[in-house]
Amino acid sequence: MNKRMPHFHILICFVGLFFLPQALPAQPPGQKLIWSDEFSYTGLPDSSKWKFDVGGHGWGNNELQFYTNKDTQNAAVRNGVLVITARKQDAENRNYTSAKLLTRGIREFKYGRIEVRAKLPAGRGTWPAIWMLGTNIKEAGWPGCGEIDIMEHVGYNKDSLFGTIHSAAYNHVKGTQKGKGIFIDEPYTRFHTYAIDWTAEKIDFLLDDQVYYTVKNEHLTTKEWPFDQPFYLILNLAIGGGWGGKMGVDNSIFPAVMEVDYVRVYQ
Secondary structure (H helix, E strand, O other): OOOOHHHHHHHHHHHHHHOOOOOOOOOOOOOOEEEEEOOOOOEOOOOOOOEEOOEOOOOOOOEOEEEOOOOOOOEEEEOOEEEEEEEEEEEOOEEEEEOEEEOOOOOOEOOEEEEEEEEOOOOOOEEEEEEEEEOOHHHHOOOOOOEEEEEEOOOOOOOEEEEEEEOOOOOOOOOOOEEEEEEOOOOOOOOEEEEEEEOOOEEEEEEOOEEEEEEEOOOOOOOOOOOOOOEEEEEEEEEEOOOOOOOOOOHHHOOEEEEEEEEEEEO
């Protein structure tokens, strides 16, 4: 009996370690959580934090989806996550539906860490994004308002993540955008953390707390660096478009789902 006791203790320790709950990610040094959505509720996304962009006009990228308004078939919170679902479904002049959530007019941010934990949809034709636009977009237009793409993924380019900035001087129309694409392990079956650390001097792009790209302020003009103003946050799942649809759309993938575990902003 005594000889077996050590093995029993080892088994208990192993089981205890296996079932320990995961700790929350460490708070960035010197910063505090100022805004978040933990999606600890059920139903439509919290209207005190999110609104919907609605329509099917291509969104400047020849996208194929119609973004619906407060439709739980396309955007719903359940089991602790936000689920954005793209469907093969006719709506107005489009053959796909999806959702685009944003904080415009509700909460905007200037500097800090913006962090989103998400699992991405698989399949050719999907184009999920976590991104930001300057609040002066009506006055300055795009790309003068500035754009920060915290995470973009196109389904035909498997296991790849892109982080990019756009401005009047640096944008994809001119082919001068500043960004980087990197490999990401199992983006369709695992949650990963996508983030930026944004200051007046630079923007760091992070995957799972590791910096993979940095854009520095050259201290020229707002044409190069329009990032000293408030920006609003956007979560969306597009279908097709100039980039996402470059290799066509595989209609067998629908419904395609993007899941968001949390959104957190630290300053």
